Amino acid sequence: MIRVSGYFRMEIDQKYNAYLRSVSLFLAAMAYLSPSCAESLCSADESRPNIIFLLSDDQTIGAVGCYGNSGIITPHLDQLAAEGVRFTNHYNTTSICMASRASVMTGLYEYRHGCNFSHGDLERRFMDQAYPVLLRQAGYFTGSAGKIGFVLQKNDFEGLAPMFDMWGGGPGQTFYETAKNEAIAKYAEQYPHCSRAYGAWALDFLKEAKASGKPFCMNISFKAPHKPSTPDPIDLELYGRRTFTPPPNYGAENGSHLSLQSKTSRAATSFEDGDWKQDYDKRARNYYALITGVDAAVGMIREGLQREGLADNTVIIFTSDNGYNCGAHGFSDKVLPYEEGSKSPLIIYDPRLSKQHAGAVCDALTGNVDMAATICSFARVSTPEAIDGRDLRPLLLDPESQVRDALPLFNFWGIESAQSMAVMTQRWKYVYWYFGGNDLQPTEELFNLSNDRFEMANRASQLNYASDLALMRQLYDSEIESIRAKAVDDHGHRPYAILFSRIASWDQKAPLLKDLNTQENEEGGTPRLRRRKAEATERR
């Protein structure tokens, strides 16, 4: 008989317990993830849960209490995270409303669905494979309300409504005044500001969905906290004269190490005379109060679920379509690949999971393209082949695991000199600023996010990071090859396989820009003219 000392006995016990834990986790995962469990372990209802997808507009990851912001008031989102799983590395692969929303719907990167300001509207063939359409075909009762953010080709917004069982969507940017939004105007007397009015719409949806006898998928796209800075007075009052400490990378003095190209962006030029510089506290109060209004609607929805007896079988996903720079590095706005502009909160709550998963934090690399695959997985519906997004459900059971090694970030929009592509791993962010005109030189940036979350040191030219740089360049080049192979036709994304290339010369690139700016499009204007119009619309 082998005698085991106390220390080693303890180690063996720990290993055995870890083994038992891994076995039980594996069995739980099989039951949770496998379609076959529907018949064996789960009731029919539990196998196809209801799904609520909540999307805010322009909310950066730091603008929620549970993400470490002690100045903002978000009790319901904090509670949702305490009961669910909170993701800390969630990126919008194109960080602007229109393209991001199309990526959420389809699970495709922008260069594959082609939809963005100045690139064109969403083709119907892509919407026909969007997750709400697939779920409805599979027997789900579906609904959508709020700022949809894109239209179908031929300027067809009305074509979206018949794709849902219940519709509360509005065109363009929609309005904070409830009464101005036709689809929710009936709630205006009780809820004059739209965020709570969308909560009221949701309560009516829950009743209709319950009456249908089907599982449901409800999508609410809040207007808040997008500009203009006009929160519900009920929420603004909560902040009183509260003041805030800007983040350590706040202001242009903390952006001098960043590329000159980034300084030509709307995000840079609008900072100087914008609210985030002129009156940080006032702007933050308004921004946070708008999010507090969304939080109140989340509370209304969760109360409604309890009242209708639906809470135990309804998955809730909360995220945003893009981040917001909030003055970081001297940028307002979004679009840029830096952390504040591209990252959003992501919280997923599945009430069917055991309590041991409540409050888990997951650092895996996730993206807006993952929403469609994840929602389809919850509903046990197959996704179209070869979408870019991944199913995040395995991360709910094992937050330490990963669903990908790398994720690209794109900006195909706005002034040409500030467009860029980046690639992320969990540790590194590599950004390539391709623009070499106007006396600018193409620029590489490499940030070590494991110890520099505020991106204050560009490591690209430091010799001791050469191997990391080489690896990130490889990942970047491989995404260029994907653009070359997979970019959708007729949306102006194909030239970016050369424009964003690290290898092609500026002489090869410059004529492509000229083409982009002079080519007539089907609507009779040049892309540049359309872009200016789109910028004007987006600024509202």
Ligand SMILES: [Ca+2]
């Ligand atoms: Ca947005």
